[in-house]
Amino acid sequence: MAITSETLDQLQGEPGWLRERREAAIATFEKLPAPSKTDEEWRRTDVSRLDPNQFSKLEHLDGQKLILAEALPQGVILEPLRIAAEKHRDLIEPRLFSLVHADRDRFTALHAALFTGGTFLYVPDGVVVDQPIIGQHFSHEANTSVLPHTLIVAGRNSRFNYLDEYIAQDDAESGYRTGSTEIFIGEGAQVGYVAVQKWGRNVWHFADQRAELQKDSSLRLFNVTLGGKFSKSRIEASLVGEGSNAELKAIYFASGEQFFDFHTLQDHRVGNTRSDLLFKGALQDVSRTVYAGLIRIEKHAAHSDAYQANRNLVLSDKARATSIPMLEIDNNEVRCTHGATVGPVDPEHLFYLRSRGIPEPTAKRMLIQGFFGDVLDRIPFEHARRLVEAELESRIG
Amino acid sequence: MATAPKIDVGGDYKEKYGFFVPEDYVFKAKRGLNPEIVKEISWMKGEPEWMTKMRLRSLEIFRKKPMPTWGADLSVIDFENIFYYLKASDKQSKSWEELPPDIKATYDRLGVPEAERKFLAGVSAQYESEVVYHSLQEKLSQQGVIFTDTDSALRDHPELFKEYFGTVIPPADNKFSALNTAVWSGGSFIYVPKGVKVDIPLQAYFRINAENMGQFERTLIICDEGSFVHYIEGCTAPIYTTDSLHSAVVEIIVKKNARCRYTTIQNWSTNVFNLVTKRAMAYADATMEWVDGNLGSQITMKYPSVYLMEPGAKGDVLSVAFAGKGQHQDAGGKMIHVAPNTTSTITSKSISKAGGRTSYRGHIKIYPGANNCKSFVKCDALLLDDESRSDTYPYNDVDAENVTLGHEATVSKVSDEQLFYLMSRGIPRAEAETMIVNGFIEPFTKELPLEYAVELNRLIQLEMEGSVG
Numbered sequence: 005m006a007i008t009s010e011t012l013d014q015l016q017g018e019p020g021w022l023r024e025r026r027e028a029a030i031a032t033f034e035k036l037p038a039p040s041k042t043d044e045e046w047r048r049t050d051v052s053r054l055d056p057n058q059f060s061k062l063e064h065l066d067g068q069k070l071i072l073a074e075a076l077p078q079g080v081i082l083e084p085l086r087i088a089a090e091k092h093r094d095l096i097e098p099r100l101f102s103l104v105h106a107d108r109d110r111f112t113a114l115h116a117a118l119f120t121g122g123t124f125l126y127v128p129d130g131v132v133v134d135q136p137i138i139g140q141h142f143s144h145e146a147n148t149s150v151l152p153h154t155l156i157v158a159g160r161n162s163r164f165n166y167l168d169e170y171i172a173q174d175d176a177e178s179g180y181r182t183g184s185t186e187i188f189i190g191e192g193a194q195v196g197y198v199a200v201q202k203w204g205r206n207v208w209h210f211a212d213q214r215a216e217l218q219k220d221s222s223l224r225l226f227n228v229t230l231g232g233k234f235s236k237s238r239i240e241a242s243l244v245g246e247g248s249n250a251e252l253k254a255i256y257f258a259s260g261e262q263f264f265d266f267h268t269l270q271d272h273r274v275g276n277t278r279s280d281l282l283f284k285g286a287l288q289d290v291s292r293t294v295y296a297g298l299i300r301i302e303k304h305a306a307h308s309d310a311y312q313a314n315r316n317l318v319l320s321d322k323a324r325a326t327s328i329p330m331l332e333i334d335n336n337e338v339r340c341t342h343g344a345t346v347g348p349v350d351p352e353h354l355f356y357l358r359s360r361g362i363p364e365p366t367a368k369r370m371l372i373q374g375f376f377g378d379v380l381d382r383i384p385f386e387h388a389r390r391l392v393e394a395e396l397e398s399r400i401g
Numbered sequence: 402m403a404t405a406p407k408i409d410v411g412g413d414y415k416e417k418y419g420f421f422v423p424e425d426y427v428f429k430a431k432r433g434l435n436p437e438i439v440k441e442i443s444w445m446k447g448e449p450e451w452m453t454k455m456r457l458r459s460l461e462i463f464r465k466k467p468m469p470t471w472g473a474d475l476s477v478i479d480f481e482n483i484f485y486y487l488k489a490s491d492k493q494s495k496s497w498e499e500l501p502p503d504i505k506a507t508y509d510r511l512g513v514p515e516a517e518r519k520f521l522a523g524v525s526a527q528y529e530s531e532v533v534y535h536s537l538q539e540k541l542s543q544q545g546v547i548f549t550d551t552d553s554a555l556r557d558h559p560e561l562f563k564e565y566f567g568t569v570i571p572p573a574d575n576k577f578s579a580l581n582t583a584v585w586s587g588g589s590f591i592y593v594p595k596g597v598k599v600d601i602p603l604q605a606y607f608r609i610n611a612e613n614m615g616q617f618e619r620t621l622i623i624c625d626e627g628s629f630v631h632y633i634e635g636c637t638a639p640i641y642t643t644d645s646l647h648s649a650v651v652e653i654i655v656k657k658n659a660r661c662r663y664t665t666i667q668n669w670s671t672n673v674f675n676l677v678t679k680r681a682m683a684y685a686d687a688t689m690e691w692v693d694g695n696l697g698s699q700i701t702m703k704y705p706s707v708y709l710m711e712p713g714a715k716g717d718v719l720s721v722a723f724a725g726k727g728q729h730q731d732a733g734g735k736m737i738h739v740a741p742n743t744t745s746t747i748t749s750k751s752i753s754k755a756g757g758r759t760s761y762r763g764h765i766k767i768y769p770g771a772n773n774c775k776s777f778v779k780c781d782a783l784l785l786d787d788e789s790r791s792d793t794y795p796y797n798d799v800d801a802e803n804v805t806l807g808h809e810a811t812v813s814k815v816s817d818e819q820l821f822y823l824m825s826r827g828i829p830r831a832e833a834e835t836m837i838v839n840g841f842i843e844p845f846t847k848e849l850p851l852e853y854a855v856e857l858n859r860l861i862q863l864e865m866e867g868s869v870g
Contacts, residue, residue, distance in 0.1 A: 048798075318803075328796055
């Protein structure tokens with residue numbers, strides 16, 4: 005069944021303003037052409053075999069399962085996004101899809117039109133939440149769309165950690181999945197955000213994670229991509245306030261016929277800002293990954309410091325990693341460095357371990373663990389770190 | 402508070418190192434581009450029919466191909482307002498003394514005789530579209546080395562010429578290679594026979610001198626098995642008020658075990674559009690090195706490339722770009738790994754000043770089956786003030802097994818500590834900055850023959866004058 009405005013009938017009980025937004029996004033979806041191979045962003049990313057219309061059945065309507073160790077401090081709002089849209093319209097309406105634009109491409113339009121579930125988190129000024137807040141998004145059925153959207157608003161000087169987990173009941177399921185997040189970080193706030201994507205191995209996944217940082221705020225974002233036969237993630241930080249600091253880290257582990265695509269943006273709009281990006285991935289079998297990242301330093305963004313690195317460990321002869329790190333620098337009072345590497349396990353390292361009597365498979369595993377070690381240390385909170393380490397462990401096997 | 406005077410490098414170019422002499426041409430084709438003009442050029446040169454046909458076919462291709470939409474803005478080029486062929490004097494001069502006085506005056510300022518005296522090498526100087534002065538050292542001819550202008554090569558070595566011409570860069574490669582093939586004139590032709598090592602660099606000076614004069618030189622270098630040659634191309638041009646187009650094609654074939662080095666110092670005046678296609682094919686265990694310096698021009702788009710065709714081939718690009726006021730240097734390099742066990746490196750150094758923009762644009766392509774390749778790209782950019790801009794666009798496509806690929810880039814300004822260190826020793830700020838910039842491009846400079854290194858340092862000094870902060 006094709007996706008039309010009738011598809012929206014599956015989403016009952018929402019306020020009128022949200023319904024209007026969704027209808028506008030459906031119109032955008034219908035209007036936008038499919039991405040073309042001549043478009044640089046899609047040149048290496050083939051979506052010609054994806055027809056979202058075949059996944060018009062929506063799942064996960066009630067949103068996420070929220071896990072909380074204890075009661076939240078006074079004033080914190082943590083609700084399914086669709087319910088919060090009615091109660092906290094003033095907080096949500098001006099922000100929803102203002103960072104992740106619905107008209108960016110066909111897939112963001114579709115997400116904006118049909119997002120199901122997702123979380124709204126509001127932490128008021130000065131509030132500190134000690135326990136990590138965890139949202140889990142499940143898919144239960146095959147051939148459906150599961151499209152969670154997370155909207156996070158961090159008040160001034162607030163401090164908290166948030167984890168989004170995307171979980172498949174059945175690892176072999178097929179379908180259409182997204183997992184987008186918008187994070188508004190107020191002055192002086194400190195936010196830790198971790199997204200762990202472990203959908204089934206036959207789904208199409210699209211994610212836009214974008215944060216906006218005000219003066220003296222900081223973000224520690226960590227993306228983990230493990231699932232899907234196709235996964236395209238855009239991870240972007242806009243540094244709009246002086247003194248803001250964004251740390252964008254990711255690991256990915258691709259095996260079988262998986263294809264992962266990452267686009268990153270470190271957008272330094274003002275001066276005295278700092279961003280630090282490190283994406284590390286290992287590839288097995290016939291998997292393929294594409295990384296394309298841009299550091300942009302605007303004209304007046306003096307005293308900015310930006311770092312960008314992408315490291316790929318290619319574990320099989322047939323796996324392919326493409327890495328395109330880009331810079332656009334419009335100011336000279338800056339420090340900008342980037343680097344990218346693609347290569348197999350260092351034979352000398354392997355030889356060293358083998359010469360100490362360690363069998364090859366074990367030695368390889370140790371080297372892979374070592375490869376991810378330094379970036380795993382940057383996961384902002386303990387719960388997420390244990391989760392990611394366990395996931396990785398089971399995959400390196 | 403005293404302020405240091407701002408000197409507009411683009412504006413007073415003429416006083417610094419721009420100069421021009423009155424025009425005196427034997428033949429000057431009409432402006433514009435059509436099959437008649439192309440036929441006229443070919444007829445004037447007395448070319449064989451296949452070349453006339455190739456030119457006409459290329460013109461068709463040029464007409465059909467769209468303008469590139471990436472890189473620099475080329476929309477301002479008016480192809481109908483350019484002279485496509487000029488011939489400064491009828492006869493090729495044999496010795497320096499026989500050259501027309503005004504041409505000689507131009508070269509004197511460039512120091513060509515000095516270079517000749519120093520190197521006792523063949524100097525092939527291009528004044529306008531055709532090589533007018535040409536001397537070939539006795540030793541070279543004895544070794545069987547052919548070093549001539551491309552027009553003469555077509556006449557004197559037709560078979561060799563036809564075998565290789567247009568094989569590395571076919572007319573349909575891109576819009577500007579098609580244009581060049583349609584209207585090419587001049588350039589150098591070098592053939593180095595098997596096992597011959599040319600131990601002195603071969604040099605040619607290129608000049609543009611007439612207003613709205615397009616220069617479409619065509620260079621073809623063939624290094625036969627086990628040979629070596631170092632070719633040096635240096636360009637300076639006088640300033641003129643309307644835009645000029647320079648669109649050259651350089652084709653190089655480096656056969657088994659041979660090595661070729663191609664050095665360029667490009668210093669077109671800041672109204673020239675410099676759109677050049679340079680490509681080499683390197684065969685088994687051959688080495689190709691591009692040493693490429695881009696200082697002048699309004700817009701440069703140039704990406705010297707090496708196709709690594711057989712195992713053991715090695716490609717190197719060492720590139721320097723300097724963009725001052727109103728300039729955009731879109732330069733870089735391409736390494737196309739077709740065969741396994743091939744290696745390549747690209748080192749790019751760029752400097753932007755007074756609102757200039759430098760872009761590194763590179764492509765590493767490793768084809769399926771080209772296993773065990775290694776490639777490394779390093780880009781360093783220096784921004785001298787807060788008006789200038791630097792970009793890095795490296796494209797990497799790896800489709801083979803066991804490939805090691807690395808890319809590194811940094812963008813920075815002149816370090817305060819280095820500046821402080823030098824100034825604390827009594828060196829004025831401007832001088833200290835010049836020293837730092839010269840140090841930054843030193844990996845490039847040290848690959849140049851001495852007098853080119855001196856010239857480059859002098860050019861950097863001229864460009865740096867009046868830079869504040």
